[in-house]
Amino acid sequence: MPAHRYRPYEAIDLPDRTWPERRITQAPRWFSTDLRDGNQSLIDPMSPARKREMFDLLVRMGYKEIEVGFPASGQTDFDFVRQIIEEDAIPEDVTITVLTQAREEIIERTLESLVGAPRATVHLYNATAPLFRDVVFRAGKEEIKRIAVDGTRLVMAYAEKLLGDETVFGYQYSPEMFTETELDFALEVCGAVMDLWQPEEGREIVYALPATVERSTPSTYADRIEWMSRNLPRREYVCLSAHPHNDRGTAVAAAELAVMAGINRIEGCLFGQGERTGNVDLVTLGMNLFSQGVDPQIDFSRIDEVRRSVERLTQMEVHPRHPYAGDLVYTAFSGSHQDAIKKGFEALEARAAAQGTPVNQTEWGVPYLPIDPRDVGRSYEAVIRVNSQSGKGGVAYVLRNDHHLDVPRRMQIEFSRTVQQYTDLRGGEATPEDIWFLFSDTYLERYDNPWGRVTVLGYSTATAADGTCRLTLEARVDGESVVLSGTGSGPAEAAAEALSSLARVTVLQTTGHPIDDGMRPTTAVYAECLVDGEELWGAGIDGHPTQAYVKAVVSAVNRRLGQRSVDPAVIVPATR
Ligand SMILES: CC(=O)SCCNC(=O)CCNC(=O)[C@H](O)C(C)(C)COP(=O)(O)OP(=O)(O)OC[C@H]1O[C@@H](n2cnc3c(N)ncnc32)[C@H](O)[C@@H]1OP(=O)(O)O
Numbered sequence: 001m002p003a004h005r006y007r008p009y010e011a012i013d014l015p016d017r018t019w020p021e022r023r024i025t026q027a028p029r030w031f032s033t034d035l036r037d038g039n040q041s042l043i044d045p046m047s048p049a050r051k052r053e054m055f056d057l058l059v060r061m062g063y064k065e066i067e068v069g070f071p072a073s074g075q076t077d078f079d080f081v082r083q084i085i086e087e088d089a090i091p092e093d094v095t096i097t098v099l100t101q102a103r104e105e106i107i108e109r110t111l112e113s114l115v116g117a118p119r120a121t122v123h124l125y126n127a128t129a130p131l132f133r134d135v136v137f138r139a140g141k142e143e144i145k146r147i148a149v150d151g152t153r154l155v156m157a158y159a160e161k162l163l164g165d166e167t168v169f170g171y172q173y174s175p176e177m178f179t180e181t182e183l184d185f186a187l188e189v190c191g192a193v194m195d196l197w198q199p200e201e202g203r204e205i206v207y208a209l210p211a212t213v214e215r216s217t218p219s220t221y222a223d224r225i226e227w228m229s230r231n232l233p234r235r236e237y238v239c240l241s242a243h244p245h246n247d248r249g250t251a252v253a254a255a256e257l258a259v260m261a262g263i264n265r266i267e268g269c270l271f272g273q274g275e276r277t278g279n280v281d282l283v284t285l286g287m288n289l290f291s292q293g294v295d296p297q298i299d300f301s302r303i304d305e306v307r308r309s310v311e312r313l314t315q316m317e318v319h320p321r322h323p324y325a326g327d328l329v330y331t332a333f334s335g336s337h338q339d340a341i342k343k344g345f346e347a348l349e350a351r352a353a354a355q356g357t358p359v360n361q362t363e364w365g366v367p368y369l370p371i372d373p374r375d376v377g378r379s380y381e382a383v384i385r386v387n388s389q390s391g392k393g394g395v396a397y398v399l400r401n402d403h404h405l406d407v408p409r410r411m412q413i414e415f416s417r418t419v420q421q422y423t424d425l426r427g428g429e430a431t432p433e434d435i436w437f438l439f440s441d442t443y444l445e446r447y448d449n450p451w452g453r454v455t456v457l458g459y460s461t462a463t464a465a466d467g468t469c470r471l472t473l474e475a476r477v478d479g480e481s482v483v484l485s486g487t488g489s490g491p492a493e494a495a496a497e498a499l500s501s502l503a504r505v506t507v508l509q510t511t512g513h514p515i516d517d518g519m520r521p522t523t524a525v526y527a528e529c530l531v532d533g534e535e536l537w538g539a540g541i542d543g544h545p546t547q548a549y550v551k552a553v554v555s556a557v558n559r560r561l562g563q564r565s566v567d568p569a570v571i572v573p574a575t576r
């Protein structure tokens, strides 16, 4: 690789930097550039109708400062700005911004688009970095500074001429390519612009400090921001706005360190749309704050709806592993993750019960899940998905979550081997439907798919004075109706004896629980048995608890004596 063609980024001499010690305790101001920087990077830029939908979405989510376009770029952006002004679609607490180059005809057209706006900011930019001075403008520093100053003067003049007092007018200037510009020159240009605008109480100036192309570590960006923040005059009237792009994939980190370094506002796009690798992702930034207990001031509670809207409007897909919003980001396939998540949910529920708080108000702490998926409108259903990398925890989670079955640990181990065999042979995922099919096919007698030699038809029990249980079991064995009987310390043990003509059965342990699925009361019983010397689990589910115990023992016996009806490798669940 010809690495010698690239030069390293120069560090900033700021030994007394303070940002590493700072903490982010409140949300910065947010500035959405979805309708400008995001839009200008799309294969098919948004029509006025699509822009309007995006605008309304941003407003609904809570963004208060929105760059709505580059009106001089063409009729589409111009018309959109006119539309939201004329239709009175800009809420009182929302300020729109429009971008312009520092060229008179472009500035004039830009200001024309804003006539009648209650509040509006013009954002003027020109690149200040050496490469742009040499290659794009073919001009020295003074001329570059003059572009900024003349542009500012023109913006102010046209604002006065075209908007008058009707519009609360704001101004933003960007030394484009700030991160490639000598710091003292960036400061000089910003200072010259400030001399014209004269910020004061109630008359803020915004400086965006863009990493137009990200070329350095986030720490260097933070150093630059802290340096500018310290050296800009009238700092209290300046809104410093970070504008990170994501060329090195570290825009989110850069934005966060910029906040620590004193930035007031962050500019970005939903899901990181934007030129090349994108603008910084406002969703990730907001959710990162949320996950630290800081209110982002933006509503992400229905993140999938936001994602779907953005995908439709931009015609760009959000990656399945995109932080907080991707399809797979709250899903664990691997066994150890699933085990920890399942234990985490159990612990959370126990903690909530002990404190008497609802789970959704209890402090979050589930391994591998940085936030509660429900806080962004996701369900727990997809949290655990089972494939060949999964273990018993995942399988048990699905049985519990989808079927309210609290399968005992040793039985989980046994059943997860069946699921493992299935996923190894079939490849891919075992869906909750597949898992239920495997479970019921392995352990439960089903009217549509009987298996094993014994089918329970009915039973009666009597309890002797010493507490022993006497069971009379009506069953079909090998197609013949029979009546069997046995006694034992409980119905399971009595069933074991009743079946002794078929196999030597010892009940090792049983456990059961009511199934709370909001339907009719049902009991699930799991029985670990020694059947002709083989340790096997059985399960019984029945409206009568005693019958569930009997069925659980019959299930273990049938598994030893019978044949599973279908090879798991070729099962195709009816639900598919
Ligand atoms: C980093 C950013 O995202 S900046 C925003 C970029 N966004 C866009 O460009 C989208 C909208 N832009 C457009 O539709 C068009 O570029 C227009 C309408 C603004 C201008 O179009 P054109 O007049 O055809 O010019 P073109 O886009 O080729 O611009 C290049 C000229 O503008 C000059 N220029 C570039 N940026 C600026 C600026 N900020 N201020 C003043 N002049 C500038 C260039 O030096 C060049 O001048 P030259 O022709 O004398 O060499």
Ligand SMILES: CC(C)C(=O)C(=O)O
Pocket (backbone or CB within 6 Å): 037, 099, 125, 174, 176, 177, 208, 210, 211, 212, 213, 243, 245
């Ligand atoms: C116009 C400016 C702020 C910009 O988008 C950039 O430099 O990336």
Ligand SMILES: [Mg+2]
Pocket (backbone or CB within 6 Å): 037, 210, 212, 243, 245, 275, 279
């Ligand atoms: Mg940009």
